[in-house]
Amino acid sequence: xxxxxxxxxxxxxxxxxxxxxxxxxxxxxxxxxxxxxxxxxxxxxxxxxxxxxxxxxxxxxxxxxxxxxxxxxxxxxxxxxxxxxxxxxxxxxxxxxxxxxxxxxxxxxxxxxxxxxxxxxxxxxxxxxxxxxxxxxxxxxxxxxxxxxxxxxxxxxxxxxxxxxxxxxxxxxxxxxxxxxxxxxxxxxxxxxxxxxxxxxxxxxxxxxxxxxxxxxxxxxxxxxxxxxxxxxxxxxxxxxxxxxxxxxxxxxxxxxxxxxxxxxxxxxxxxxxxxxxxxxxxxxxxxxxxxxxxxxxxxxxxxxxxxxxxxxxxxxxxxxxxxxxxxxxxxxxxxxxxxxxxxxxxxxxxxxxxxxxxxxxxxxxxxxxxxxxxxxxxxxxxxxxxxxxxxxxxxxxxxxxxxxxxxxxxxxxxxxxxxxxxxxxxxxxxxxxxxxxxxxxxxxxxxxxxxxxxxxxxxxxxxxxxxxxxxxxxxxxxxxxxxxxxxxxxxxxxxxxxxxxxxxxxxxxxxxxxxxxxxxxxxxxxxxxxxxxxxxxxxxxxxxxxxxxxxxxxxxxxxxxxxxxxxxxxxxxxxxxxxxxxxxxxxxxxxxxxxxxxxxxxxxxxxxxxxxxxxxxxxxxxxxxxxxxxxxxxxxxxxxxxxxxxxxxxxxxxxxxxxxxxxxxxxxxxxxxxxxxxxxxxxxxxxxxxxxxxxxxxxxxxxxxxxxxxxx
Numbered sequence: 001x002x003x004x005x006x007x008x009x010x011x012x013x014x015x016x017x018x019x020x021x022x023x024x025x026x027x028x029x030x031x032x033x034x035x036x037x038x039x040x041x042x043x044x045x046x047x048x049x050x051x052x053x054x055x056x057x058x059x060x061x062x063x064x065x066x067x068x069x070x071x072x073x074x075x076x077x078x079x080x081x082x083x084x085x086x087x088x089x090x091x092x093x094x095x096x097x098x099x100x101x102x103x104x105x106x107x108x109x110x111x112x113x114x115x116x117x118x119x120x121x122x123x124x125x126x127x128x129x130x131x132x133x134x135x136x137x138x139x140x141x142x143x144x145x146x147x148x149x150x151x152x153x154x155x156x157x158x159x160x161x162x163x164x165x166x167x168x169x170x171x172x173x174x175x176x177x178x179x180x181x182x183x184x185x186x187x188x189x190x191x192x193x194x195x196x197x198x199x200x201x202x203x204x205x206x207x208x209x210x211x212x213x214x215x216x217x218x219x220x221x222x223x224x225x226x227x228x229x230x231x232x233x234x235x236x237x238x239x240x241x242x243x244x245x246x247x248x249x250x251x252x253x254x255x256x257x258x259x260x261x262x263x264x265x266x267x268x269x270x271x272x273x274x275x276x277x278x279x280x281x282x283x284x285x286x287x288x289x290x291x292x293x294x295x296x297x298x299x300x301x302x303x304x305x306x307x308x309x310x311x312x313x314x315x316x317x318x319x320x321x322x323x324x325x326x327x328x329x330x331x332x333x334x335x336x337x338x339x340x341x342x343x344x345x346x347x348x349x350x351x352x353x354x355x356x357x358x359x360x361x362x363x364x365x366x367x368x369x370x371x372x373x374x375x376x377x378x379x380x381x382x383x384x385x386x387x388x389x390x391x392x393x394x395x396x397x398x399x400x401x402x403x404x405x406x407x408x409x410x411x412x413x414x415x416x417x418x419x420x421x422x423x424x425x426x427x428x429x430x431x432x433x434x435x436x437x438x439x440x441x442x443x444x445x446x447x448x449x450x451x452x453x454x455x456x457x458x459x460x461x462x463x464x465x466x467x468x469x470x471x472x473x474x475x476x477x478x479x480x481x482x483x484x485x486x487x488x489x490x491x492x493x494x495x496x497x498x499x500x501x502x503x504x505x506x507x508x509x510x511x512x513x514x515x516x517x518x519x520x521x522x523x524x525x526x527x528x529x530x531x532x533x534x535x536x537x538x539x540x541x542x543x544x545x546x547x548x549x550x551x552x553x554x555x556x557x558x559x560x561x562x563x564x565x566x567x568x569x570x571x572x573x574x575x576x577x578x579x580x581x582x583x584x585x586x587x588x589x590x591x592x593x594x595x596x597x598x599x600x601x602x603x604x605x606x607x608x609x610x611x612x613x614x615x616x617x618x619x620x621x622x623x624x625x626x627x628x629x630x631x632x633x634x635x636x637x638x639x640x641x642x643x644x645x646x647x648x649x650x651x652x653x654x655x656x657x658x659x660x661x662x663x664x665x666x667x668x669x670x671x672x673x674x675x676x677x678x679x680x681x682x683x684x685x686x687x688x689x690x691x692x693x694x695x696x697x698x699x700x701x702x703x704x705x706x707x708x709x710x711x712x713x
Contacts, residue, residue, distance in 0.1 A: 011382040012036045013074065013325055013332040015413040016302065018514065020355055021449035024341040025314035027671055030323045030334060032307040033415075034074035042072050042308060042328035047320040047335065049436035050421025055271035055601035056433045057440075057684040059421065064321070072307055074329070079392040079414070082221030083266035083298035085251070087258050089208040090121060092233060095642070098166040099232040102213070103180070103273045105159045105291070107403035108223035109137045115222050115294065116164070119209035120321035126209035130173050130201060132164055133220070141173045141199030149198020150175065158191065159227075159273040166201060173199040180273050208233070214266070214294035223403045227272035230255070234316045242268070243286035246538040247509040265300035265409050265512055267293040270531075280533060283541045289533070295401045299370035299394030300515060301413040310471060314341045318446035320353070320435055322421070333421055335428070337449045339503040341414035346463040348704045349445040353436055355387045355412075356450040356506055357427055359516050362416040364389050364396040365411075374567060383423035388647070393417070397518045398527050411515040417438070431470035433680045438468065440688050441697055444703055452482045454508055461487040466703040471498040471680045472609070475506045475516065481552060488557070491667030497696065500562045500609035500679040502554035505547055507539035519544025523641045525565065546641060548617065556618035558673045559663055560611035564656040566636030570607025571679040572598040573627035573660055583712060584624040584662040587672070587698050596627050597662075601681020605692050610658035610676035622712050623663035629676065662699075668708025672699045 015032035022028055034040070044066040044316045052059040068247040079694065104115060117131035133140045154160065160177040167174065170594055177195040181188055213229060214222040215546070230239035238256030245252060246268050251260035269282050272291035282289035308323070318340045322333040337353050340346050367377050368388045380388065394414055418424040421432065438445045445468070452460040454477050461467060461483055473496075488494060504524070507517040520526040521535035521544040535544050543550060555561040573596040579588060597605020606629030614617045625657055638649065649655075660677040665671060682692040 006044060009496045010330070011386040012329040013040065014386065014417065015307065015323070015325070015332060015334045017323060017334050017336050018413065018416050019336070020412055020514070020591060021337040021339065021353070021452050022312070022315040023339045023545065024312050024318070024344070027309060028336060029306045029492065030308045030310070031036060031302065031304040032072070032074055032325060032332070033077035033304060034329050036329035037073075037075040038327065038329060039071050039073055040325045040329060043324045044068055044310070044623060045322050045324045045333070047322055047421055047432060049441055050320075050432035051429050052422045055681040055684070057436050057688070060436065062321070064202045066310060068308055068310055072286060072325070074307065075324070077302070077304040079299065079302055079390075080218045081299040081300060081392050081393055081394055082218060082296045083181065083262070083264040083294045084212055084214040084216050084221060085266070086216065086261050086263065087211045087231070087238065088261070089210060089258060089594060092147060092208045094208055094233050095168065096234045097168055100164040100211070100229070102178070102229040103159055103227040103291075104162045104224060105273070106134055106154050106156055106224040107405065109134055109156050109236070111223070111296070112220045112221050113222035113224070114215040114217040115162070115213070117212050117215035117217070118166070118626045121207045121209040126300050127156050127389060130166065130199070131215060131217070132175055134222070137198055139175060139177060139195055141175060141197060141311040143173065143199060143201055145202065146200045148197060148199040150195055152193060152195035154195065155179070160195070168201070171201045203234050204329065216263070220293050221296040223296050225272070225291045225293045229260075241290060242272070243282070243290040246282070247511060247540065249511045251517055254422045254556060262292070264298045265293070265411065266298060267405070267408050269536060270647065271533035275533050277532070281536045281541070281543070283536070287345050293405065295403065295405070297391065297395060297401060297579050298409070299392070299414055300409070300411045300512065302415065312338060314344070335419060335421070337447050339448055339452065340446055342652055347444040347446050349438065349443055349466040350358045350464040351438060351468050352453070352470065352473070353431060353446055353447060353449040354427060354473045356415065356477070356480075356516055357472055358419050359412050360397040360475045360504070360506070360518060361418055361427055362396050362410050362412060363393045364418060366398055366399045369399070381423060383417040383420055387417050400528050406530065408519060409515055409517055413514040417449070427470070427472050430472070430677075430680045433683060434468065434470060437683045437688070437696065439701070441700060443563045443700065449478060450476075452583040453483050457483045461492065462490070464492070465706070466493045466495065466700060468495045468700065471677050473498060473501040474503045475518070476502050476504070476547065477506050477508055481547070481557070484557065488669055488671070489666045491669040491708070493669050494558065494671045495699060495703065496671070497679055499611050499675055500565070501611070502547055502557055503551055503562055504543065505544055507537040507542060509539040521545030522549050525640050534619070548641060553617040554611070555614055558659040559619050559623045559671055560613050560659050560673050560675045562639050563610055563612040563640050563642070563658070564632070564636050565609040566632055567608055568633040570600060570602035570604040570681070571629050571631045572596060573606055573629045573658065575627045576625050579624070579626045580625075582624045584626055586702065587626060587662060587695055589698055590694045593691065596695070597682045597692045599682065599685060600692070601678055604629070605679050605682035606658040606676040607678035609677045610636070610657065611673070612657050613659040613661050619703065620663045623661045625659050625661055627660040628657050632656060664709045664711050667687050670709045672703070
């Protein structure tokens with residue numbers, strides 16, 4: 001067995017579930033696959049803490065009685081990535097010719113890609129009649145009996161007007177690809193000649209099956225953009241306006257009666273060949289955005305057969321749960337979140353799971369491909385090694401597609417390997433440490449998720465007096481922010497126990513459930529950035545990028561905002577000299593040392609990514625700064641949006657700090673924010689007998705009391 005085979009053998013089983021968050025009493029479906037087929041044990045478990053490292057209190061889960069079968073048979077279920085579009089032409093007869101016209105912009109000519117294919121029906125069975133491919137940059141026609149290349153080579157990132165004709169009486173497949181002019185006279189000088197070619201074709205009267213753009217060839221799906229497609233069949237015309245219904249999974253016909261069906265979530269709201277730069281927002285002149293970008297690695301839905309279905313008991317306590325499978329092939333857990341049943345009592349406190357952030361990081365490759373803020377590693381956990389071995393799992397918002405374009409869509413309708421207890425030092429596993437802390441307090445709490453807040457708005461939050469965030473609530477939709485803002489105005493108490501929160505704007509679409517859209521526009525810490533004309537979401541038309549650039553800096557909601565990042569070491573907070581005399585002194589009850597959080601994950605409670613109080617960005621002036629962390633290592637640098645020129649920053653940099661703040665909000669509410677992702681890693685030290693846990697417990701207990709907070713005088 002090779003080293004690669006050994007590493008892959010450590011992880012054989014994987015899966016996902018739908019939905020990710022649901023109410024007790026509702027149904028959930030589990031999907032699993034194993035590279036070593038066979039019988040495995042299946043259990044429902046409740047996860048108290050999913051962190052097996054020394055920074056947490058220890059891994060802890062509880063088996064829960066359920067109607068799941070004791071064992072299930074697993075087999076290998078394939079993943080077939082690659083987006084494409086199809087038109088169902090069943091019943092349409094053709095005896096003379098078919099003409100396809102479209103504008104095409106290839107973006108990855110180093111691999112063969114099928115631009116389109118046409119199938120015919122024969123007794124209800126569809127068989128491919130012909131297809132057109134990019135092969136080493138040339139265009140090649142293929143039929144079941146023949147293939148032939150044409151003249152000339154395509155240029156990447158250039159638009160061509162493609163005309164493909166099926167001349168049935170003469171038995172020919174002909175094509176022409178004419179370069180469209182660019183803004184560069186020099187570039188156009190040697191690219192004025194059309195590419196042409198032909199291939200023999202069996203002549204017949206056909207009953208058409210399907211036409212597929214960026215065709216459904218699993219091994220060679222097309223990378224590039226297609227715009228303004230039309231199809232003429234014996235004088236009948238079918239066409240589609242690709243700028244219409246941007247958030248939909250189908251494109252309605254502009255001529256004819258056959259919609260264009262989109263598969264595996266290709267990218268929309270990207271400029272077509274007629275974009276001239278006069279507008280940046282696609283809603284101002286949609287006709288300039290009549291293109292769709294297809295990628296051979298797009299994966300929206302794994303489409304697996306279900307392994308098990310479960311209706312949760314209506315009295316099941318809210319919490320973090322998982323499907324756990326175990327057997328000779330190994331073990332796997334697929335987590336999900338359970339809210340109280342509709343109409344059932346709730347606790348006063350709720351932990352808000354960062355499900356949008358989990359989607360943004362889904363199957364991220366930073367640990368083995370490297371990133372601008374983290375180096376590649378050779379020793380990987382089994383889950384990361386599995387992602388490395390199986391690129392067909394799809395990518396996260398932290399990668400580019402192989403053609404260089406940023407990954408704008410990410411889905412959880414596929415195995416998400418980092419959404420596993422202990423799999424990742426970011427996000428989900430650390431968030432279970434906060435869940436374990438809340439269980440330790442004995443107050444009782446419920447669990448809700450980002451998607452619940454997006455879809456249900458204020459109704460998801462209104463049952464709760466206290467909302468506790470997770471360690472890294474980075475990705476937020478407009479509906480989510482609106483709900484939290486309204487809840488705060490109604491007297492809600494918010495505990496922000498992380499850093500780099502409320503940072504990027506994302507969008508959801510009801511027609512693509514389980515996915516989010518991200519446009520990394522105009523600044524911010526990012527591994528890629530949007531190209532020209534791509535800053536506005538397809539789903540809803542909102543401007544993408546940082547919430548800070550969209551007029552809603554996190555400082556306005558939680559008093560602090562992203563200031564710096566660095567991963568070499570964490571450090572401690574220094575208590576503010578006036579903190580013990582402030583109206584927030586109760587938060588420090590039982591904390592005697594002026595240094596707070598002197599040990600924990602990485603060395604202290606302040607680290608990784610940190611936030612600071614800044615009234616210029618909307619931090620409330622009446623906020624009490626209880627403590628600040630400043631003694632970071634040299635790698636802790638201002639975040640990119642803080643740079644306003646090529647200047648040398650002072651050392652130490654006064655803008656590089658984590659601020660712990662408290663302030664009152666309308667209706668007797670309040671906010672407590674710690675400004676550090678590393679806070680979670682200091683909670684469980686010494687069996688929760690430490691200053692970080694004491695501060696957090698002081699706040700959650702007082703916030704849970706009905707007594708209102710009075711505005712400062």
